[in-house]
Amino acid sequence: MKRWNTVAIVGVGLIGGSVGLALRQRRLAEHVIGIGRRASSLRSAKRAGAVTRTTIDLSRGVADAELVVVCTPVAHIAQHVRQAAAACVNAALITDAGSTKVEIVRQLDGSLPGSAPFVGSHPLAGSEKSGSAHASGDLFKGRVVVVTPTRRTPKAALDVATEFWSSLGATVAPMSPASHDRALAATSHVPHVVASALVSSVREADFPLASTGLRSTTRIAASDSELWAQILLSNSTQALKSLDRFDQSLSALRKAIRQNDTPQLVKLLGQAKRKRDALGN
Amino acid sequence: MKRWNTVAIVGVGLIGGSVGLALRQRRLAEHVIGIGRRASSLRSAKRAGAVTRTTIDLSRGVADAELVVVCTPVAHIAQHVRQAAAACVNAALITDAGSTKVEIVRQLDGSLPGSAPFVGSHPLAGSEKSGSAHASGDLFKGRVVVVTPTRRTPKAALDVATEFWSSLGATVAPMSPASHDRALAATSHVPHVVASALVSSVREADFPLASTGLRSTTRIAASDSELWAQILLSNSTQALKSLDRFDQSLSALRKAIRQNDTPQLVKLLGQAKRKRDALGN
Numbered sequence: 001m002k003r004w005n006t007v008a009i010v011g012v013g014l015i016g017g018s019v020g021l022a023l024r025q026r027r028l029a030e031h032v033i034g035i036g037r038r039a040s041s042l043r044s045a046k047r048a049g050a051v052t053r054t055t056i057d058l059s060r061g062v063a064d065a066e067l068v069v070v071c072t073p074v075a076h077i078a079q080h081v082r083q084a085a086a087a088c089v090n091a092a093l094i095t096d097a098g099s100t101k102v103e104i105v106r107q108l109d110g111s112l113p114g115s116a117p118f119v120g121s122h123p124l125a126g127s128e129k130s131g132s133a134h135a136s137g138d139l140f141k142g143r144v145v146v147v148t149p150t151r152r153t154p155k156a157a158l159d160v161a162t163e164f165w166s167s168l169g170a171t172v173a174p175m176s177p178a179s180h181d182r183a184l185a186a187t188s189h190v191p192h193v194v195a196s197a198l199v200s201s202v203r204e205a206d207f208p209l210a211s212t213g214l215r216s217t218t219r220i221a222a223s224d225s226e227l228w229a230q231i232l233l234s235n236s237t238q239a240l241k242s243l244d245r246f247d248q249s250l251s252a253l254r255k256a257i258r259q260n261d262t263p264q265l266v267k268l269l270g271q272a273k274r275k276r277d278a279l280g281n
Numbered sequence: 282m283k284r285w286n287t288v289a290i291v292g293v294g295l296i297g298g299s300v301g302l303a304l305r306q307r308r309l310a311e312h313v314i315g316i317g318r319r320a321s322s323l324r325s326a327k328r329a330g331a332v333t334r335t336t337i338d339l340s341r342g343v344a345d346a347e348l349v350v351v352c353t354p355v356a357h358i359a360q361h362v363r364q365a366a367a368a369c370v371n372a373a374l375i376t377d378a379g380s381t382k383v384e385i386v387r388q389l390d391g392s393l394p395g396s397a398p399f400v401g402s403h404p405l406a407g408s409e410k411s412g413s414a415h416a417s418g419d420l421f422k423g424r425v426v427v428v429t430p431t432r433r434t435p436k437a438a439l440d441v442a443t444e445f446w447s448s449l450g451a452t453v454a455p456m457s458p459a460s461h462d463r464a465l466a467a468t469s470h471v472p473h474v475v476a477s478a479l480v481s482s483v484r485e486a487d488f489p490l491a492s493t494g495l496r497s498t499t500r501i502a503a504s505d506s507e508l509w510a511q512i513l514l515s516n517s518t519q520a521l522k523s524l525d526r527f528d529q530s531l532s533a534l535r536k537a538i539r540q541n542d543t544p545q546l547v548k549l550l551g552q553a554k555r556k557r558d559a560l561g562n
Contacts, residue, residue, distance in 0.1 A: 124492040144489060173489065183487040191498040193538075194479055196553035197531035198472060199560065201523065206464040207560055208425060208454070211405040213501040214560070217472040220494040221557040225550035229543055236538050242482065243535055250478035254524055257474075257517050262510055269506035272477035276502040279480065279488055279495070 003167065004029040008065035008088070010058060010080050012036050012045035015097045015123065016071030017132030018139035020050030022168040025137040035061035045132040059087035067164065068116070070096040074230040078107040081118055091116035093160040097123055099184065100235040101148045101177035110152045117157035120148040120177060122184070123170060128222040141169035148177040185238035190246055192228055193239070195221040284448065285310040289346035289369070291339060291361050293317050293326035296378045296404065297352030298413030299420035301331030303449040306418035316342035326413040340368035348445065349397070351377040355511040359388035362399055372397035374441040378404055380465065381516040382429045382458035391433045398438035401429040401458060403465070404451060409503040422450035429458040466519035471527055473509055474520070476502040 007023055009016045012034045023029040034051030035058050036042045042054035055061040062068050062084045068091055070080045077098045084094050094116050098104050101120045108118050125143040127134060145165040149158045162172045175183075199218040202210070232239050256265035288304055290297045293315040304310040315332030316339050317323045323335035336342040343349050343365045349372055351361045358379045365375050375397050379385050382401045389399050406424040408415060426446040430439045443453045456464075480499040483491070513520050537546035 124490060126492065126494075143492075146490065180490075183490045186483045187487050187491045187495050190482070191479060191495050193534050194475060194531070195494075195498055195557075196550055197527055197534055198475055199557045200530040200549070200553045201471070201527040202467045202556075204556065204559060206468050209405060209427065209461075209464045210468045210560060211407065211424075213407075213476075214468050214472050215562065216497045216500050217476055218557050218560065219497050221550075221553045223554065225547050225554050228550050229546040232538050232546065233541055233543060236541065239538060240535065243531075243538075246478055246482040249481040250475070250524075253474050253478055254521065257513050257520060257524075260514055260517065262514060265510040265513065266506050268481070269477055269502075269509050272481045272502045273504065273506050275483075275485065276476075276480045276499050278485060279491060279499065281496065 002028060002030050004066055006031040006033065006064045007067045007069065008033040008035060008062040008084070009051065010035045010062070010068065010070045010084065011072035012041055012050060012132050013071065014127060014130050014132065014134050015125075015139075016069070017045050017048060017050040017135030018125075018137065019069050019071060019097070019168070020045065021048065021135050021137035022140060024049060024052075026167065028167055033061045033065065041132065048132050048135060050132055050135055058083050062088040062091070064088075066090065066092050067160075068094040070094065073227050074098045074100055074104070074234050077104050081108055082112065085116050085118065086113040088116055089114045093157055093164065094118045095121045095147075095161050095164070097121060099188065099231045101146075101180045103234045105148055105150060105177040109150050117154050119153055119157050119161040121161060121165065122146045122148070122180065123165065124188075128220050130224050130227070138169070140165065143170050145170040145172050146180050147172055147174050148180050149174060150177070181235045181238050185235055185242040186245070189232055189235055189239045190242040192220055192223065193232065193243065194246065195219070283309060283311050285347055287312040287314065287345045288348045288350065289314040289316060289343040289365070290332065291316045291343070291349065291351045291365065292353035293322055293332060293413050294352065295408060295411050295413065295415050296406075296420075297350070298326050298329060298331040298416030299406075299418065300350050300352060300378070300449070301326065302329065302416050302418035303421060305330055305333075307448065309448055314342045314346065322413065326416075329413050329416060331413055331416055339364050343369040343372070345369075347371070347373050348441075349375040351375065354508050355379045355381055355385070355515050358385050362389055363393065366397050366399065367394040369397055370395045374438055374445065375399045376402045376428075376442050376445070378402060380469065380512045382427075382461045384515045386429055386431060386458040390431050398435050400434055400438050400442040402442060402446065403427045403429070403461065404446065409501050411505050411508070419450070421446065424451050426451040426453050427461050428453055428455050429461050430455060431458070462516045462519050466516055466523040467526070470513055470516055470520045471523040473501055473504065474513065474524065475527065476500070
């Protein structure tokens, strides 16, 4: 017998499609219902083997689910979780895959209809590519998934969320929504802003002189603009704070260059190198 | 008969070692003389098969060479080219692999001893790793090598430089030293500064929450600090100008975030995405 009889996935893009593929490939779910707005995305997810059935009706799609995973863009998650909660009274868990957590959890915590508990999740996995065509059943393998319980979260629901993401191969890290958003501003949101600013500042006429350095440094700027605008604006306070920290680091380097201060520049670049070496591959 | 009887490589790190390996693997040179200050680096280059003989004496090492390639750090290149020029009166070409060109060419153009002509070169290939242990005979394959002739450069010397880098698999792009330094400030030097500032601004406590985005964006911050301090300071005017352009792009994005301006943020991120898509992989 499989772990889940029916799992519903709301939003079958890169993340939702990968959740479905992982569940199917690991034989964890008998039925995987793909829920989306566009018939073309749903067909593509079914063709990829990520879901067994599809529907554009969220309430009907989640009705029989024991687990609902909401993988829609950040600005829609709270609404979709609320709709799912009203329709799937028997689910053991509703969770999401949103890149920011404070706003989503604040909108849902303690105010959901029905009896299904919600635990916020954020799988630190993804790509600058989007759509279930790029989904992979191994996307979460060896990755960290942050789960963000609050003091209202039932212990049993947190356990189910932890077991779920672990069963897809991830390492689960629980933390508060606020700690998550503060950390991710630095490790994810600011790098996106910086990569976008960097590629914007290079003239296309100079692209033939781009080496691998520019390519790797700006790769994530190719991500979906709508999705990332939502992410940044739903965590703008922390993103702006982290941008200030980035500014301070950049100003120190710039000052050393302007003052032609070799020892200071070597020192600052050396500190950055040691930190980057510590970050690992 | 091979193209070259004797090639001398001054500085047998990643670039020098790769030049040697490429010459040997493509059977372009009978003898490759590795010249360096440290016996350990020379032993390592010989063990890697990048050079056939080694010496710590630059003047003796280049004496019989028909081609001298100076692959030492930027701050030492002009001096090493001058020394080589005085010692190898019969060479068809002396070239280098320095990441900046204006200062080096200004110090050498029209003032070299001997008869060997100098043409500045910059292979747009490399890695955050250093040392001949990471060298590869394919490092230049499919890459661009910029050559920077001046109005004093003999046509024959430019032809030899072009033929040399082409024979290692590279595409050769001639341009003025000033055009090179202006373009590379944007495509290489600023990305290095930004990557260093970015990793410096992230708390190590948050590293467990780093995704692939932060890693790729900061990868080049692991480069050698001494080498990069020299590169940045030998092109500081252009680097600072390009940093100003980066600042303008960053400020526009930051303003859209601060003002919670979704359409403007989507627009700016979309422009960056289209540019990054145009840059390619």
